[in-house]
Amino acid sequence: MKYFKKSFFLLFLSIAGLAQNNIIPAPVNYERTDAMFMLDQQTAIDVKSENEEVRRYAELFQAFLTQGGLQIPLKSVESPDRMNKAIVVQLSPNANLGEEGYTLEVQENVINLSANAPAGIFNGFQTLRQLLPRQFENTGDGAVGLGMIMGCKITDYPRFGWRGLMLDVSRHFFTVDEVKAYLDKMAQYKFNVFHWHLTDDEGWRIEIKSLPKLTEVGAWRVERFGRFGDTRPYPQEGEKATYGGFYTQEQIKDIIRYAEDRNITIVPEIDMPGHSMAALAAYPELSVNKEPKFVNPGSKFAEWYGDGHFEMLIENTLNPADEKVYEFVDKVMTEVAELFPGKYIHMGGDECYQGYWEKDAEVQKFMKKNKLADTHALQSYFVSRVNEIIQSKGKTMIGWDEVLEGGDLPKSTAVMSWRGMKGGIEAAKMGHEVVMTPTTFAYIDYTQGDKSVENPIYASLSLEKTYSFEPVPDEVEAKYILGGQGNLWTEVIPNLPFAMYMTYPRGLALAETFWSPKEKKDWNSFINRTEQHFMRFEVANTNISKAVYEPIIKLKKEDGKLICELENNVPNTTIYYTIDNTYPVHFGQKYMGAFEIPEGNLGLRTQTYRNGQPLGRELRIHRDDLIKRVE
Known part of the structure; x- marks a missing residue:
């Protein structure tokens, strides 16, 4: 009797909670039907494909159901009926769906999920997950064990191929398990690119076996607390560097496999020639002045004058006139390229202070010899050399929009536009592939609510503003826009719960922007659906911001x-x-x-x-x- 009452109550909750479509991102087409499918112990997952990826994705969904309190087998079901129901999964040609689209139909005794390719099957499972009662997100004692799914027919496919989030693990180190948890939530909302910001002034996080001091020295800094900036003292003489960490190559391979199992490609970023203080702490001879450096513990090391102009107080740039720097880059990119199977390697290229280059006689002599008019041309020379190195490893280079400075950027190089849309527009008009990630819409480390109750930072970005993002400007051809990305810099984000808080719900807005048709976007619809997902996050015990209220x-x-x-x-x-x-x-x-x-x-x-x-x-x-x- 107790089980019956619980089941009836959950059934009621299921029907009430699914009276409307709350899917994020909004599908291309959703049609409600009168059918109702009860997911229970009489259900099996019938994978009608020999494809290993399809089966792996089915097993992943099976594991999700298990943690939600329902154990169902993977087996063939010949004639589904009320006592022998099936989720039928198959690859089936459909010219409209592309690589990541799917069709999903919920009938009385069978759910049919089909796609052209395994990625579409994965995405279809994420939608099916959202059709289930939110209690399935509970991994503890509140697990459900059954749930009603309202009948529907869905045809769905993404607007963009690049739907990304960036996590900065240099300012604060995140463990392997924490990175996996971040990937899990990304996959749930159909993000498919994880931009991994692995190196910066505050830490070098990737093992390079041919350059061991990068992690022996560059991965560690003296421990400081509180906000980055003036209140964080520089390291004291003799003070030990104890805060930090890095990922071994075996750990990176493990995370890559984990991401692949969730239809996510990882784009590693090795930031250069600026933002290189951690590398120079390990190998100071790669700088202009060749003076000893330290890994920045979050102390103030630059003066910002507005409009993007700044002056470095401590040297943090590689020396583009030194051939040994390119030998260093080649060693790093060789191992990075061998580790990461994806197409792109991100070389950074942003916020490079050129003052030390301007003052150095050897650098000026190099510029004269190579007929480089100014230090912008010198940076362009550096970018071209790095591009050649990355291409020699069989990869395509992508960089922040500063890589356009100085001209002569190879057409094969992709550009990530962060200083507004201007850089992306310029790059697209030149024929470069572009990822739009402007500060004005996509910097999810910005304050999202009133500064009286939020961590103050230098700019604000509301959920509604994020949702208004349109990645394709009117003046460019859409074919050059690969998609978009949200960026999470972590100066004020010291742990995973707060990283989740800052990412969501703005991540939901970006997911819908990158996936759903432009004409489907509607704020009132989105915020109503988002409120339902607030409850999903709560059940999953995952931190989320409700500042929009x-x-x-x-x-x-x-x-x-x-x-x-x-x-x-x-x-x-x-x-x-x-x-x-x-x-x-x-x-x-x-x-x-x-x-x-x-x-x-x-x-x-x-x-x-x-x-x-x-x-x-x-x-x-x-x-x-x-x-x-x-x-």
């Missing part, structure tokens, strides 16, 4: 008065506020329009509600701080 505060001065406007773009919400130092906010004023915040020792308290229940966090900001925000 919180009021957006806008301030201005009118006739000497401080005027406040509040906004929230989640449907069916109400904002309450107080400005008289009273609380709780729900018993304050219902927001109906702009209001004055009078002078005095007081502050704004505001919070979003739905049906009398608080949604986001309460924001509390003193008037003095509000004045600083005046537009």
